[in-house]
Amino acid sequence: MPTTPATATHSSSSGTAEAILLELVDENGVTIGTAEKLAAHQPPGQLHRAFSVFLFDEQGRLLLQQRALGKYHSSGVWSNTCCGHPYPGEAPFAAAARRTFEELGVSPTLLAEAGTVRYNHPDPDSGLVEQEYNHLFVGMVQSTLRPDPEEVGTTAFVTPAELAERHAKDPFSSWFMTVLDAARPAVRELTGPSAGW
Secondary structure (H helix, E strand, O other), X not given: OOOOHHHHHOOOOOOOOXXXXXXXXXXXXXXXXXXEXXXXXXXXXXXXXXXXXXXXXXXXXXXXXXXXXXXXXXXOOEEOXXXXXXXXXXXHHXXXXXXXXXXXXXXXXXXXXXXXXXXXXXXXXXXXEEEEEEEEEEEEOOOOOOOOOOOEEEEEEEOHHXXXXXXXXXXXXXXXXXXXXXXXXXXXXXXXXXXXX
């Protein structure tokens, strides 16, 4: 795993699970404190920093992941390539690259910022709330995926038409369409008009 000053302080040498802290932010994305991960997601939710990654292959198809069944919320649903939370003090770009490698075993190429979006999405199944200030990233995947089965159930590359078909019949994360719509201008710039995004 790539090590940064932030990840080094959050690694446990004893092998025991440490409390994961998230950065709490105000409506402008300015850090105002920290909270334990699960506590930040308890209703009504605390606004915290997050990121979402959208990676594409050379044909302009979006890489989706189906979240592993063991995830503490939104398990088994389809979502964007990778999403998560930076550690306190960790740059969102570094966190996005780190988690993509941890979850999918690949390092994105041409990873670029694609703006931010603020949302409040309750998860009806778990009762938890995604109250997030989300940093968006788009990029390419050009190497073989090696998903971590504890994080990812399966993956799929989809065209816009295939995504619409899958979205109509399969469960997706509550935040998926919000983050995809917010990232679309950068997605179109990356993939070109022929990809149809």
